[in-house]
Amino acid sequence: MTDRQITIPYIAAAYEELAAADRELVDKAREATHRSYAPYSHFYVGAAIRLDDGTVVTGSNQENVAFPSGTCAERTACYYAHSAHPDTAFNTIAIAARQSDGSEIAVPVAPCGACRQALLEYELLAGHDVRVILVGSKEVYILPSVRALLPFAFTEF
Numbered sequence: 196m197t198d199r200q201i202t203i204p205y206i207a208a209a210y211e212e213l214a215a216a217d218r219e220l221v222d223k224a225r226e227a228t229h230r231s232y233a234p235y236s237h238f239y240v241g242a243a244i245r246l247d248d249g250t251v252v253t254g255s256n257q258e259n260v261a262f263p264s265g266t267c268a269e270r271t272a273c274y275y276a277h278s279a280h281p282d283t284a285f286n287t288i289a290i291a292a293r294q295s296d297g298s299e300i301a302v303p304v305a306p307c308g309a310c311r312q313a314l315l316e317y318e319l320l321a322g323h324d325v326r327v328i329l330v331g332s333k334e335v336y337i338l339p340s341v342r343a344l345l346p347f348a349f350t351e352f
Contacts, residue, residue: 203338203343204338204343205336205339216245217289220243220289221330224242225293225299227291228268228293231268233256236256237294241253241292242273243288244276245285245288250283252276254272255271267306267309269306270309273313292304299332301333314327315342318341325340326338327344
């Protein structure tokens with residue numbers, strides 16, 4: 196038996212330290228939280244994906260009283276992005292969240308497992324790493340790839 200550890204590389208930064216293109220993507224993810232439909236969780240999530248050609252597509256979480264029928268912001272954005280731009284690979288995704296009182300969460304929130312798996316599919320389709328920017332009011336985490344969020348990824352069957 197061997198003990199092993201998995202480490203996840205990421206950069207912690209302040210919003211002001213981000214490159215202009217990353218700040219724009221963060222702003223669009225924050226804006227998307229205002230289009231969430233979250234009457235049950237009162238947790239409003241927005242995602243913004245920059246495609247390789249510079250196009251930005253956004254999505255927000257959409258809840259339903261039949262909970263499995265709702266969808267997360269990340270999957271809303273990635274499914275729409277690929278549906279509208281099937282020949283353009285993903286480059287970067289930014290994810291932001293706010294609470295019912297309108298305040299942005301302080302610590303960045305990461306995608307759920309289902310969203311990580313869905314995003315990984317589009318990273319594989321892109322043929323290159325898709326950067327992930329997780330947004331909080333106090334700091335921002337920048338990950339080099341979706342795969343960094345999903346150790347032991349399920350990629351084939």
